[in-house]
Amino acid sequence: MTRQGDAHLHQSSDPLRASIIEAADELYYAHGFRAVGMDALRQRSGVSLKRLYTVFPSKEAIVLAVLDYRHQIWVDEIATAMALQDSPRARLLAIYDYLAGWFQSDSFRGCVFINAFGELATESPAVAARAAAHKRDFRRYMEQLAVEAGFSEELGDQLMLLAEGAQTTAAITGDSSMACKARRAAESLLGAEESMRLRSLT
Template sequence: MDLARARAAALDAAEELFYERGIQAVGMDEIRAASGVSLKRLYTLFPSKSALVQACLEARDIKWRAGLATFVDSRSTPRERLLAVFEWLHEWFSQPGFRGCAFINGFGELGATDASVAGVARAHKEAFRDYVTGLVVAAGRPEESAGAFVLLAEGAIVTAAISGTPEPARQAGEAAARLLCGAEAV
C-alpha cells in the first residue's frame, strides 16, 4: 500500500472509530487492525496519536464544511440559504450513528490537555461562525445578529446528540425563521 492510500485508510478508520467510541477509548493497535496499515507505517505517517487525531479533525472539517456549503448553495435566495443550514443539520442528525459534533466531542475529551485538538476545534467553530455570518448578512440581517443564528445551530447540534432525535434542527430552524422576520421568539 503506497503512502497516500495508507494515510487515507488510517484516517478513515481512525475517524470512524474515534467518532463511534471516543478518542481515548481507541488505541493505535485498533486503528492498525481496522485500516490494514502496519503499526510502523501508522507511526511513520502520524508520529503520535495526537497527530492522528489532529489530522482526522482537519479532514473532517473539510468534508463537513464542503457538505454544508454544497447543500446551502443549492438554494436560490439568501433567506433560503440561511435556513438551509438547519435543514442540512436535520439531515445530518438523522443519519445512523450520529453522535454529535466531532469537534465538540474531541474538545471535551482532550481540549484541556492537547493544544492541537483544541486549536482544530476552535478553528472549525470559527469557520462555521464566519460562514453563518456571511449568510446572515447576505439575508439582509445585521452582522451583530449572526451570533444568535450560530447559537441556534450549535445548540441544536448538542441537543440532538444528547436527545437522540433530529427535532432540535427543526426547532432551531423555526426560531431562525422568526429571527429573520424580526419577530420576537414565542
C-alpha cells in the same frame, strides 16, 4: 454526515495516509477519542503499528488529521446544501435542513469537534485550537450569509448558536427534531429583524 470529503481526501493525500485517516475517523466518531488505541486503529486500517507511526508520529497527529478531514467534509457539504437554495434568506435556513438530515442518520454522534474538545482539550492545546478554529470558521460563515441576506452580523451569530445548540442537544437526547425546532426559532429571529428594519423606515 455523509462522506463528500472522501474525494478531497484521496486527491490531496496518498492512499495509505487516506486509509488511516478514514479508519481513525470511523473509530473515533463511533467510540470516542480516548477509548480507541493505536492497536484498534492498526486492526481497522490493516496497517502495522510500525507503518502507522511512520505516517503519523503520534496519536495526536492522527486526531488532528481526522479533525482536518471532518472540517473539509463539513465545508463541502454545507456549500452543497447552500448551492441548492435560490435566495440569501433561504441559504440562512438551509443549515437547519442539512442538520435535520444528519441527525436522522444512524451514525450521528454529535459534533466531532465538540467531542474532541471535551475529551482532549486539557491535554492537547493543538486539538483545542483546531476545534476552536472550526467553530470560528462556521461563525464567520453564518455572519457572512446573514450580511449577504441583508441582516446583521449579530443575527448570524444567533443563527450559529441555534445550530450549535441543536447539534449538542440532539446528540445528548437522541431527539432529531431539534434541527426543525432550531429552524423555526431561526425563522422567528429573521422575522423579528425584518420587522425592526421596516419600522425604522417608517
